Amino acid sequence: MSQATQADFFQGHPYIEEVNALEKRHTDRRDFHKAVEPVLVKMGRDKAFLSKVIERNFTDEGWLNFDWSDYNIPFFYVHETDDYILKIHLFPAGGADTQHYAAHAIHHHNNYILTTYAFFGSGYESMLFDKDVTVDERSLKSSMRVNKHFHQKDWNPSRVDSWEPHIVFLPESLSATFLMWSPDVKRKTDALRNNRLLKPFKKELRHLIYRLGMGDKLGIAREKTYQFYVDSGTVQAISEEDYFSKSRSANGPKEKEYAMQMIFSFLQRSGIGSAIQLAPLIENTERPDYFKTWFDRYLKGEEIPEVLHRYKLNIPNDSYTKQDIIHACS
Numbered sequence: 001m002s003q004a005t006q007a008d009f010f011q012g013h014p015y016i017e018e019v020n021a022l023e024k025r026h027t028d029r030r031d032f033h034k035a036v037e038p039v040l041v042k043m044g045r046d047k048a049f050l051s052k053v054i055e056r057n058f059t060d061e062g063w064l065n066f067d068w069s070d071y072n073i074p075f076f077y078v079h080e081t082d083d084y085i086l087k088i089h090l091f092p093a094g095g096a097d098t099q100h101y102a103a104h105a106i107h108h109h110n111n112y113i114l115t116t117y118a119f120f121g122s123g124y125e126s127m128l129f130d131k132d133v134t135v136d137e138r139s140l141k142s143s144m145r146v147n148k149h150f151h152q153k154d155w156n157p158s159r160v161d162s163w164e165p166h167i168v169f170l171p172e173s174l175s176a177t178f179l180m181w182s183p184d185v186k187r188k189t190d191a192l193r194n195n196r197l198l199k200p201f202k203k204e205l206r207h208l209i210y211r212l213g214m215g216d217k218l219g220i221a222r223e224k225t226y227q228f229y230v231d232s233g234t235v236q237a238i239s240e241e242d243y244f245s246k247s248r249s250a251n252g253p254k255e256k257e258y259a260m261q262m263i264f265s266f267l268q269r270s271g272i273g274s275a276i277q278l279a280p281l282i283e284n285t286e287r288p289d290y291f292k293t294w295f296d297r298y299l300k301g302e303e304i305p306e307v308l309h310r311y312k313l314n315i316p317n318d319s320y321t322k323q324d325i326i327h328a329c330s
């Protein structure tokens with residue numbers, strides 16, 4: 001049987017059935033997220049389940065041939081429906097004394113709510129900002145207010161609301177989160193988003209959706225999405241397109257190596273999916289060399305050091321810190 005994708009790998013799994021039942025029961029998406037928290041905790045703590053997650057990805061041509069770039073946080077797919085997406089994200093640790101450095105720009109996730117359970121490593125420190133951001137369209141100088149400043153170890157699972165700007169700081173040690181995304185409201189267009197035939201046209205589709213009348217709800221300005229950073233004591237906006245184009249185009253062999261090193265470093269440190277269990281998966285189907293090389297080192301028990309792929313965040317002043325934010329937002 002072809003293993004093109006493993007999208008149905010967890011179909012019918014008791015945890016997934018539980019999430020599906022909660023989605024049906026809670027029409028309000030914020031209630032759904034609250035209700036799903038204990039299930040995320042169960043999944044994140046269940047080593048046998050996490051091991052199946054690794055197996056799902058290591059047999060998934062889509063994941064194996066993923067075009068890793070600076071834009072992507074190394075991740076594992078778990079399960080995706082029209083209503084929600086379950087994934088694992090990995091966060092690299094900063095070097096000594098860099099925990100106060102921003103891991104990326106201040107951003108929001110459009111109309112998606114995110115619930116995150118930190119299940120491995122130190123977890124990260126984070127800030128949520130007031131949704132009401134003022135941007136001067138000419139100078140791009142912006143005004144933001146910090147609403148909540150927390151560490152994952154004190155709020156776990158934690159939540160980021162739709163349109164809510166937030167920032168993550170580099171964690172003390174390599175960390176992993178089990179997360180669920182979902183649109184904040186169930187919309188007729190949700191099924192289109194997941195339609196495999198339409199996927200190649202996703203970007204065009206997004207613009208089409210805006211024109212088809214979601215604009216009334218989201219506001220026409222939403223089509224232009226900003227990210228934010230701090231420079232010389234002020235919050236500065238940068239269009240998402242400008243911010244991401246550079247990191248998306250950084251997708252060469254170096255970035256692939258980085259993603260694989262993170263993934264196998266995580267497997268080694270977490271003890272999820274023992275080498276003995278995973279070993280047969282290196283044999284079948286065509287695999288990219290960078291995958292096989294790191295997999296082989298992992299199977300041989302070589303120590304795989306942690307790696308931080310970027311200190312520079314694709315912004316004019318390279319990076320900014322917690323103190324810079326507090327100062328600029330006060």
Ligand SMILES: [Fe+2]
Pocket residue numbers: 107108109166
């Ligand atoms: Fe985010």
